[in-house]
Amino acid sequence: MTLWIQILPGSGEPIYVQVAEQISKAIARGELSKGDKLPAVRKLASELVINPNTVARAYSRLEQAGLVTTKTGSGTFVADPKLRKTDAADINILNERMDTLISRGLNLGIEAQDLIRLFESRLKKFSDKLNERKEEK
Amino acid sequence: MRFSALLRKELRECLPWMLLAAIAFLALGGFFLRAKAYYEGDRLYSRLSPGTIVDHYQLTFYPTLNFTGPWFFCLSIGLGLVLGIRQFWIPHFTRTWPFLLHRSISRKSILAAKLSAALIACVISMGSVWVGLYWYANRPEVFPIPQTVRVFIEGWIFIMLGLVVYLGTALSGLSTANWYTTKIFGLVFATFIIVTTLSQWTLVGIFAVIAVSVAVLLVQIFDTFLRREY
Amino acid sequence: MNEIVLETKGLTKYYGSTLAVDHMDLQIPRGCICGFVGRNGAGKTTAIKLMLGLLNPTAGSSRLLGCDSSALTPAIRQRIGYVTEGHRLFRWMSIGGLETFQRAFFPKQWDDKFFADMIEYFELSKKQKIKHLSNGQRAQVSLALALAPNPELLIMDDPTLGLDAAIRRQFLEGMIELIMRQGRTVLFSSHILGDVERVSDRIVVIDKGVLRANCSLEQFQKAIKKAILSFADSVPDQVNIDGLLQCKRSEKGLELTLVGTDDEKISEWAKSAGAENYNIVQMNLEDQFIEFTAPANHKRLFQWEER
Numbered sequence: 001m002t003l004w005i006q007i008l009p010g011s012g013e014p015i016y017v018q019v020a021e022q023i024s025k026a027i028a029r030g031e032l033s034k035g036d037k038l039p040a041v042r043k044l045a046s047e048l049v050i051n052p053n054t055v056a057r058a059y060s061r062l063e064q065a066g067l068v069t070t071k072t073g074s075g076t077f078v079a080d081p082k083l084r085k086t087d088a089a090d091i092n093i094l095n096e097r098m099d100t101l102i103s104r105g106l107n108l109g110i111e112a113q114d115l116i117r118l119f120e121s122r123l124k125k126f127s128d129k130l131n132e133r134k135e136e137k
Numbered sequence: 138m139r140f141s142a143l144l145r146k147e148l149r150e151c152l153p154w155m156l157l158a159a160i161a162f163l164a165l166g167g168f169f170l171r172a173k174a175y176y177e178g179d180r181l182y183s184r185l186s187p188g189t190i191v192d193h194y195q196l197t198f199y200p201t202l203n204f205t206g207p208w209f210f211c212l213s214i215g216l217g218l219v220l221g222i223r224q225f226w227i228p229h230f231t232r233t234w235p236f237l238l239h240r241s242i243s244r245k246s247i248l249a250a251k252l253s254a255a256l257i258a259c260v261i262s263m264g265s266v267w268v269g270l271y272w273y274a275n276r277p278e279v280f281p282i283p284q285t286v287r288v289f290i291e292g293w294i295f296i297m298l299g300l301v302v303y304l305g306t307a308l309s310g311l312s313t314a315n316w317y318t319t320k321i322f323g324l325v326f327a328t329f330i331i332v333t334t335l336s337q338w339t340l341v342g343i344f345a346v347i348a349v350s351v352a353v354l355l356v357q358i359f360d361t362f363l364r365r366e367y
Numbered sequence: 368m369n370e371i372v373l374e375t376k377g378l379t380k381y382y383g384s385t386l387a388v389d390h391m392d393l394q395i396p397r398g399c400i401c402g403f404v405g406r407n408g409a410g411k412t413t414a415i416k417l418m419l420g421l422l423n424p425t426a427g428s429s430r431l432l433g434c435d436s437s438a439l440t441p442a443i444r445q446r447i448g449y450v451t452e453g454h455r456l457f458r459w460m461s462i463g464g465l466e467t468f469q470r471a472f473f474p475k476q477w478d479d480k481f482f483a484d485m486i487e488y489f490e491l492s493k494k495q496k497i498k499h500l501s502n503g504q505r506a507q508v509s510l511a512l513a514l515a516p517n518p519e520l521l522i523m524d525d526p527t528l529g530l531d532a533a534i535r536r537q538f539l540e541g542m543i544e545l546i547m548r549q550g551r552t553v554l555f556s557s558h559i560l561g562d563v564e565r566v567s568d569r570i571v572v573i574d575k576g577v578l579r580a581n582c583s584l585e586q587f588q589k590a591i592k593k594a595i596l597s598f599a600d601s602v603p604d605q606v607n608i609d610g611l612l613q614c615k616r617s618e619k620g621l622e623l624t625l626v627g628t629d630d631e632k633i634s635e636w637a638k639s640a641g642a643e644n645y646n647i648v649q650m651n652l653e654d655q656f657i658e659f660t661a662p663a664n665h666k667r668l669f670q671w672e673e674r
Contacts, residue, residue, distance in 0.1 A: 009564040009652070010564065014588055045543055045547070049536060051543070139471050142472070231455060235449070241442070366423060
């Protein structure tokens with residue numbers, strides 16, 4: 001399992017959020033699937049040269065979002081996607097991100113219809129990858 | 138184990154200066170001994186009463202190792218000054234006090250290691266050369282008339298004056314007051330003591346002055362060092 | 368509740384008439400990495416020297432591992448590692464000589480292999496004399512000497528000043544390696560806020576000798592934010608909102624830097640001031656630090672002006 005995380009201190013986004021976001025992206029892309037074990041907190045902290053508490057906070061943020069589960073003693077594992085819960089805060093973040101996307105697209109002069117087509121093709125790429133991984137297994 | 142590590146380090150820092158002073162003293166003292174230079178009018182020793190049957194030839198050789206006096210004096214004072222600077226001024230310039238002082242040993246012991254090293258350095262370097270010169274000068278083929286014990290003791294007085302200068306330099310180095318006022322006190326005091334000592338006529342007087350000055354300087358040094366102002 | 372390893376109460380130090388440290392009250396719990404930040408000359412080094420008992424305070428007190436700083440016993444000093452400002456070591460000694468010297472003071476804790484491994488990793492030789500080393504190499508030796516005794520509390524005074532990025536990274540790696548051992552605490556002062564952001568749990572901000580902030584890094588980063596307001600008509604003259612640090616005016620807008628102000632308060636004020644629109648922006652740590660320690664409503668050195 002290749003998990004590649006890039007930390008950007010000074011970007012304004014707290015480091016634990018950066019770590020959590022990149023792991024959740026990896027899960028969404030299917031690079032990490034249900035049951036995969038995330039690196040141990042100390043191992044990741046040592047590799048990324050960040051505080052182990054930061055890694056721990058990233059993992060607990062993911063756990064709160066339902067993306068991972070922690071079994072004391074064994075480690076942190078990617079959770080079953082069906083058991084994920086979304087709440088109002090998650091939807092808010094999603095809305096924010098979509099607003100950014102839409103405003104960018106419109107500023108570039110892309111028509112609304114083309115934007116939708118663009119979105120659909122990207123979504124297809126993700127789900128294709130996911131299906132590939134499922135077939136591999 | 139800790140104290141010996143400190144002492145070793147301090148001695149190693151004194152070593153080049155010890156050797157320099159000892160070699161210079163040996164060279165100068167030895168040269169004059171070998172050349173059998175004579176020094177007339179040694180007023181401390183002109184006690185030869187006029188009717189004594191002493192060969193004129195021998196008389197010109199009688200004055201003693203005192204001709205090494207000026208060199209001995211300068212080198213002792215110089216060594217004391219240099220050691221004081223090396224141990225207590227240089228750490229300010231190289232900013233190594235914090236590294237030295239954060240140790241698992243009492244601050245008093247760190248100071249004691251410095252003082253012991255300087256004492257050992259002065260006594261061994263100048264003292265051993267002095268003993269050697271004295272022994273050599275006592276050989277009949279060098280000087281017909283043996284040296285007096287007083288001359289030997291006077292040599293040690295020079296060494297002690299060197300230590301007084303060392304302590305004065307150390308105190309100046311430790312003082313965190315402004316340069317032109319209290320900081321220079323140590324050096325001024327040491328100079329004063331030298332002048333006072335040299336104007337004494339009796340050995341007892343000399344030893345008393347030195348003992349009191351060393352006590353005063355030591356108390357001041359410990360007090361300043363333990364007050365942690367730097 | 369976490370034990371407090373470092374505590375100061377009203378710690379004050381005057382140098383003549385200059386106030387270097389001003390009544391500092393600080394507590395640092397065990398197990399954290401605490402970043403000490405402040406502008407040049409803010410009093411960080413003086414504070415550290417006071418805490419380590421290397422300087423006498425003018426007033427107040429300080430305790431390290433439960434012991435008063437003016438009377439730190441040799442046993443306590445053995446548990447504290449210290450990387451001094453400028454990594455000043457004895458120039459005439461060799462690396463091996465320094466190892467022997469340092470090891471004598473940590474008879475049971477010294478890790479020979481660890482030290483040797485570090486020296487090898489830094490591509491140094493124990494025969495090299497300190498005076499022949501570059502600043503970076505001297506810093507590496509200093510780090511090895513401080514970490515080899517496996518200290519319980521590691522205090523580093525501006526350890527990465529003037530060092531290249533690779534060596535800075537080595538210091539951070541060393542800190543992370545130490546913090547993962549049980550019960551260790553690290554206190555380090557730094558100007559590089561990226562490094563502080565990477566590894567610190569807590570941040571302490573000192574400005575002109577005064578303690579301005581002492582909290583978790585997350586709290587600090589959440590507390591300082593920028594609110595950008597745009598106005599249809601005139602920009603209000605008076606800006607009286609809680610926690611205002613800086614205020615920048617433009618023709619149709621206001622850029623406010625705020626500390627500790629809730630988002631709701633901002634939106635309330637924006638409404639009451641008649642703002643057309645407002646936006647709350649998260650700042651990066653360096654900008655937060657600069658605006659936090661700048662004097663109120665300070666002007667820039669070079670102000671761009673329309674000609």
